[in-house]
Amino acid sequence: MVEQGEDRIRDAFENKSWQEIKVTDSWQIFKIMAEFVEGFEKMAKIGPCVSIFGSARTPRDHASYKLAEDCARLLTEKGYGVISGGGPGIMEAANKGAYEAGGKSVGLNIDLPFEQFHNQYIDRDKLLEFNYFFVRKVIFTKYSQGYIVLPGGFGTMDELFEAITLVQTGKIARFPIVLVGKEYYGGIFDWIKTQMLGAGNISEGDLSLYRLVDTAEEAVEHIFRFYNKYLLKPNF
Template identity: 60%
Template sequence: MSDEGLSAPGHGYRKGPVLLRGDQIPKTTSDQRLLSRAGSADWVHGDPWRVMRIQSEFVEGFGALAEVGPAVSVFGSARVPVDHPDYALGREVARLLVEAGYAVITGGGPGIMEAANQGAYEAGGLSVGLGIELPFEQGMNDYVDLGVNFRYFFARKTMFVKYSEGFVVMPGGFGTFDELFEALTLVQTHKVISFPIVLVGRDYWQGLIDWVGSAVLDRGMISAADLELLKVVDTAREAVDVVLERGAQLRAEEEAAAAETARAQQAAWESARDAAR
């Protein structure tokens, strides 16, 4: 028998990890509320129920993307028309990434996201879209092979970071800035491995780089080394070359770390063997 809800003078009412006392103690037990047919359906919109929805988004995302393999995320504006040069550039970036052995992950929407998915699809690679629920319906573009829709931005961002080995950032607005600085902060604070972040389009991004390298750096808000976390290029080929160069460095570092771990384990085993003799 569960002791949830048992109360005693001076001890209060225990509801899982939550302690309630005085007027906070409910008049009914959790089981009574669960089994009761009375009342409205408002409970499905409450915060505790949202926790389950959040959990399900992570479970579904992890399950859907677990076997994607090496992948790179491409960010950019949803407002770019099909005949815009940035659209063609997004397609080329994705095509080159696929030819280099990567899957391509986007936000699954129109504009540059669609361009990158189209480029990956046409190159015969895996085209992934991570959609988001918005007041204005965007929908998943037609070039997505594997699509996952999310209610919550933070769950979606986790998938971008967990399953990407680099970010290629095309011209975009607030949403693109948000994704860019989220990735940049995680790399700067060593919350993730230092994967490459490439800004494509010097004419678009140079003003931001100049501001960060002057006003932000001059006030001591960042260090000079932080500026090296961003690479600005003009062509698709340059963007993919940055990803490949950093990817090779990371693989070499991982192999060296694995070799060092193996050597340490072997030394520990030999030491234990010698001590047992």
């Protein structure tokens, strides 16, 4: 991995000509296109779903793992499908909760050199494999009717703030974004309120784009109430 990274650095600093055509770069477009096509074709059939995010490193005996299971089970009981990142930890818990409740779930797995492998609670035809994070994130946002975000790391933060930004800028329709774990996320969002809002870099209304809760029941109820306003609910 280190050697590959160093090769990329050296390649970026090589002298190049505008007339130079690098075939590998051009053909990469078709690999990206293929991932989009497969993702759109499979996910277009899924119906209303909620994405559940969180750390791949969460052990099965952790409270957050149980929270993710409960969120998925409650969503299934209300007729929603579940989308996860397809891997271990919180992702596994989400697929497991849906599976054991008799609901439907899919996994959008990413090819990584460590810690990411698809979990056992996803049917093979409900598993999509991605090489590119940005393609995977497009599929998440395009086919999710809500986000439930449990404690996670950089990847979870990336997906969370991408969704908030897309909603804030009107690039996608508003949907409910719920963070489960006030103690875990409280400090970040206190900082957003005091620093970002205080400096005028976001508006007061942006603070309403997400909700902080502590329980699975609160998280799912927020999503249910959001769509109930429009008299919308999944078909069982």
